[in-house]
Amino acid sequence: xxxxxxxxxxxxxxxxxxxxxxxxxxxxxxxxxxxxxxxxxxxxxxxxxxxxxxxxxxxxxxxxxxxxxxxxxxxxxxxxxxxxxxxxxxxxxxxxxxxxxxxxxxxxxxxxxxxxxxxxxxxxxxxxxxxxxxxxxxxxxxxxxxxxxxxxxxxxxxxxxxxxxxxxxxxxxxxxxxxxxxxxx
Numbered sequence: 001x002x003x004x005x006x007x008x009x010x011x012x013x014x015x016x017x018x019x020x021x022x023x024x025x026x027x028x029x030x031x032x033x034x035x036x037x038x039x040x041x042x043x044x045x046x047x048x049x050x051x052x053x054x055x056x057x058x059x060x061x062x063x064x065x066x067x068x069x070x071x072x073x074x075x076x077x078x079x080x081x082x083x084x085x086x087x088x089x090x091x092x093x094x095x096x097x098x099x100x101x102x103x104x105x106x107x108x109x110x111x112x113x114x115x116x117x118x119x120x121x122x123x124x125x126x127x128x129x130x131x132x133x134x135x136x137x138x139x140x141x142x143x144x145x146x147x148x149x150x151x152x153x154x155x156x157x158x159x160x161x162x163x164x165x166x167x168x169x170x171x172x173x174x175x176x177x178x179x180x181x182x183x184x185x
Contacts, residue, residue, distance in 0.1 A: 069180075070133040070148070077137065081116055085109060122167040129159060136164070142174045149179045 091097060091105035119136045126134040126147070133148035143164055149156070157177060164175050 067133060070135055073135050073146075077119075077135075081112060084112055088112070118168045122164055125163050125167060126160065129163065131156075131160060136168075138168060138170075142176060143168050143170045145175065145177045147177060147179050152177065152179050 088105045088109045092102050092109070094102075115138045119138055122136040122143075122145075123134055126136070126145075131147050131149070135144075135146040137144045137146075145160060145164055147160065152160070160177055161172055161175055164170065164177075165172055
């Protein structure tokens with residue numbers, strides 16, 4: 001029995017090591033094939049190096065990274081909204097504050113709820129029109145739209161602008177559209 005337990009531990013440890021190695025290889029993007037076993041020491045010219053690093057500072061995301069980024073951004077936005085709602089609710093529930101202060105908190109709460117509904121409705125409609133993994137953030141004076149596309153055509157930009165202006169009520173000059181740079185888009 002002890003021998004079987006030890007054997008199972010060895011198998012689990014081996015699998016854990018293999019998973020760690022696979023994760024590292026996936027993370028670095030390097031893998032060993034028969035043609036890449038030899039290491040070559042080539043020197044690049046300045047022009048070659050400049051061509052290869054022309055996009056320094058631009059993030060290139062994979063679809064999995066985009067999904068994770070979008071989910072994280074939406075979660076953070078929801079947490080921020082929730083904290084703001086809790087703060088406003090505390091003001092509304094505070095019996096020692098004046099009615100005018102409470103009314104202002106009620107108005108802000110209503111505005112925040114309307115803003116949240118507009119963000120969700122706009123994201124849903126953008127998704128239905130093929131702009132998946134979009135993030136819409138509404139502030140007091142503008143609407144930011146982050147779209148999962150490498151480049152946006154004029155037609156696509158017009159579609160996005162139409163959806164955003166209709167759903168949010170903001171003017172076209174108050175809408176900022178940004179595209180994510182991805183490997184697959």
